[in-house]
Amino acid sequence: MSSNRTSHIRLTSHPGNGSASRFPIHWDAPTARERGPVIATPNSGADRNAVGAHGGAYSIYRALAISAGAMDPLVRPELHNTHPVVSIGPHPQWSEAGKIVSLDPWGHRVAEDFAPELAEGVDIRPTIAVTKARISLPEIADAIARGRLTVDGKIVHEGGDVAVTKAAIDPVWHLPGIAERFEVDETQLRRTLFEQTGGMYPELVTRPDIAVFLPPIGGITLYMFGDPAQLGDRRFTLTCRVHDECNGSDVFGSDICTCRPYLVHGIEESVAQAQAGGTGLIVYNRKEGRALGEVTKFLVYNARKRQPGGDQAATYFERTECVAGVQDARFQQLMPDIIHWLGIRRIDRFVSMSNMKYDALVKGGIEIGERVPIPDYLVPDDASVEMEAKKAAGYFTPEPAPTAADLAKVVGRDLKEF
């Protein structure tokens, strides 16, 4: 092992010691150049104006690649030809104070907006990418076979493929705005983020002058159906589902919840809306297991199935809180940002029963028209526990919410019955 060289490593930085970036960020500025580029790469030296790393958690794999000699730490991404396939924005919401605090609204346009700086060698990286795809889902093929959707050769192609525009968005947090959204003190927020992660990024604390943080959490993927240019245009009816990741159902079809069925229903409704001359939108948030992670989720499943009386709607939320310390950590407060980013002020058909998502959107100034529940035939038997518990807790339902007595009757599959 080589000698310990920790003495040469700067463990954190402090303001005022010559390290202020020549690219100050003015978060709500009306243009990209007035706002300033977000620069967080380790090799950008004095230009750096954000805490954290591009690519979030994937920076750890990048570090492994560099450590193993598989990657040059000084390499710059070649951005030629990577620019968005459709233009998104700028929208007025991008510079309305406090509207967008958890992503960089200009993040897909860096190659265009900062061409001179990039040519000069400044390491500015996109935090958003926009591309096109064709998607092929068995459930959509089934909807076509049953006559609920038709092949039109433009949105739904022969063979059942659906044309979409999609976007990937990495989180970029404006810490003063995040603090305001949660109605907490910014200094306290920074300290809690640092301490409760076991000491991640001391610059959260030592650099109050740096307002932007790229946290290593999952981002967002958007799937847009129809013409993306019509998304914020109220003349075109918008159908939208906001979906939080659930790998067990979304990929593997686990029947303990309604995640994939509701997601696919949202896609079908979005396709139908686009075919009817409107637009459709799926927002997919990487927040596995209510942002508590899959280990916690599986621990909760076991506790639910093993409790006296079995897996009951009546104790659904209680079990999560006992194991995780909190019922839900998804914080829908930040979710409306992506809707603002697209310039949307009204969702005509909201394919979600979540009161938390609804409340967050309405509080964020988004009008909601109709709320579209999941059709009963899509709810797996074992998922009734979750569905009824959520209805009783305030989920939207066209029928009356279940009573305590109703809830006690809804019991899921026992562990011995798998």
Added chain:
Amino acid sequence: MSSNRTSHIRLTSHPGNGSASRFPIHWDAPTARERGPVIATPNSGADRNAVGAHGGAYSIYRALAISAGAMDPLVRPELHNTHPVVSIGPHPQWSEAGKIVSLDPWGHRVAEDFAPELAEGVDIRPTIAVTKARISLPEIADAIARGRLTVDGKIVHEGGDVAVTKAAIDPVWHLPGIAERFEVDETQLRRTLFEQTGGMYPELVTRPDIAVFLPPIGGITLYMFGDPAQLGDRRFTLTCRVHDECNGSDVFGSDICTCRPYLVHGIEESVAQAQAGGTGLIVYNRKEGRALGEVTKFLVYNARKRQPGGDQAATYFERTECVAGVQDARFQQLMPDIIHWLGIRRIDRFVSMSNMKYDALVKGGIEIGERVPIPDYLVPDDASVEMEAKKAAGYFTPEPAPTAADLAKVVGRDLKEF
């Protein structure tokens, strides 16, 4: 804003100043109690013996919950009834030096192995959870309808549901072991991890006495078909697919790659193997976009589709390297750990064509029998670019690998054709 209280915050820690844990970790010890518990919670004070945080990136959401007053930072998880639904291990591999370095083999057993410490109030948390599920996939229903699979009432139930045992595994890195696996110097590895993530966790550098790191990256999910107790038993034939996450295909069915089709083929083969008296295993690794993330992936899609000559197999890897600085950051070197954890020494049928996965497993001492390619009828047209490029680069194929001339002929859909 309250007064700046940074002076009361310990930005990092150093060895020898009274902070050595009373629970030292002896990584390859033969029992859990000799190995010692992994303790990384911020509220565990002097007991803490690992850098990082439980739940990885989800610790950021936990910090938000605490900051917003929604969660008590001192709360302990109630582990009653959360223990694994089947017992896994201990296997000899758990204490074979260097076999497992990226997960805690004892991570699912903490409630059992450390009951006295937990009762005393020590904050020890599981990093692995094991539960049961029923999964329902349209492609499996189709395989039943076409007679490729049958309902047996035990593994495949009436209606097409499949019984599985599943496990979620959070990463737990033994840094000396990680360094050895990558054949790099540990001090240099720690420094690179710290610096190339923009300064995440200074304790990586300041605490060389702490050997364990819980990185905020995605973990692993296992889906086990048949009796999990037979998984490491060579008398029972094992079919296994190791799959790296691809949200665009796994969830949304994007046709530019073969991810979901190959995953579902792996599930079908696993189910069939279990029905034939063997076992099946899917290893699902959260390494989106070759561990480069989805933003980079979509940027690469655009560069591939826009290059002169269109999206060609001949330039498939080159485009990723130009945009990302590296062709692939998945590092299959760590992948065999989960196979060792299950006590497996031979995979009879390996449902993967990846030479990187194959090489990593063989180097890790795992015997591989047959290699099962994806059937041609499951490869979407537009995914031929990826498939042919990979075959030319060393992917397993029963036919001869394509030549440079062959590759130049394989061109994908143009951006104007979506």
